[in-house]
Amino acid sequence: MSDEVEAFLSSLPEELERIARALRGRIRDIVPEAVEKRHGGWKILEYSRDGSMKTSICAIAPHSRHVNLQLFHGAGLEDPLGLLEGTGKSARHVKLRSVGDVARPGVGRLIERAAEAAGDG
Numbered sequence: 001m002s003d004e005v006e007a008f009l010s011s012l013p014e015e016l017e018r019i020a021r022a023l024r025g026r027i028r029d030i031v032p033e034a035v036e037k038r039h040g041g042w043k044i045l046e047y048s049r050d051g052s053m054k055t056s057i058c059a060i061a062p063h064s065r066h067v068n069l070q071l072f073h074g075a076g077l078e079d080p081l082g083l084l085e086g087t088g089k090s091a092r093h094v095k096l097r098s099v100g101d102v103a104r105p106g107v108g109r110l111i112e113r114a115a116e117a118a119g120d121g
Helices: 002-012 014-030 107-118
Strands: 035-039 044-048 055-063 067-071 094-096
Touching: 002 014, 002 035, 002 055, 014 044, 014 055, 014 067, 014 107, 067 107, 094 107
Parallel strands: none
Antiparallel strands: 035 044, 044 055, 055 067, 067 094
16 A cells, blocks of 8 residues: 555544545455555545546545445446446445445445446556
8 A cells, every 4th residue: 555545544534544444445355456546636546447547447535424435437337236326427426334334235246347347448
């Protein structure tokens, strides 16, 4: 983990930090080859195939009371459990309010599907 990523995670309120770290671990387990990058202006950790927005997979986006798993190609993903929220043209998100939410059925599968949708650019 880079110093920049560690600083970002450590700056979060305690519960949000725990959720974000658990989600980071889940993403790294599912897509270990993903390039991890901190976007300071957006205050997110982004994961992509090659470091470009063109191959973006997902992001960890902390908010005041929850952490969003942002899925850049979420609008086109199969979501049989109805976890995805949002109305954007392509992106969707899953709200995670506890560390337990990270392990919810369907979250890992959405990450897998987002990685497949990101392709190789």
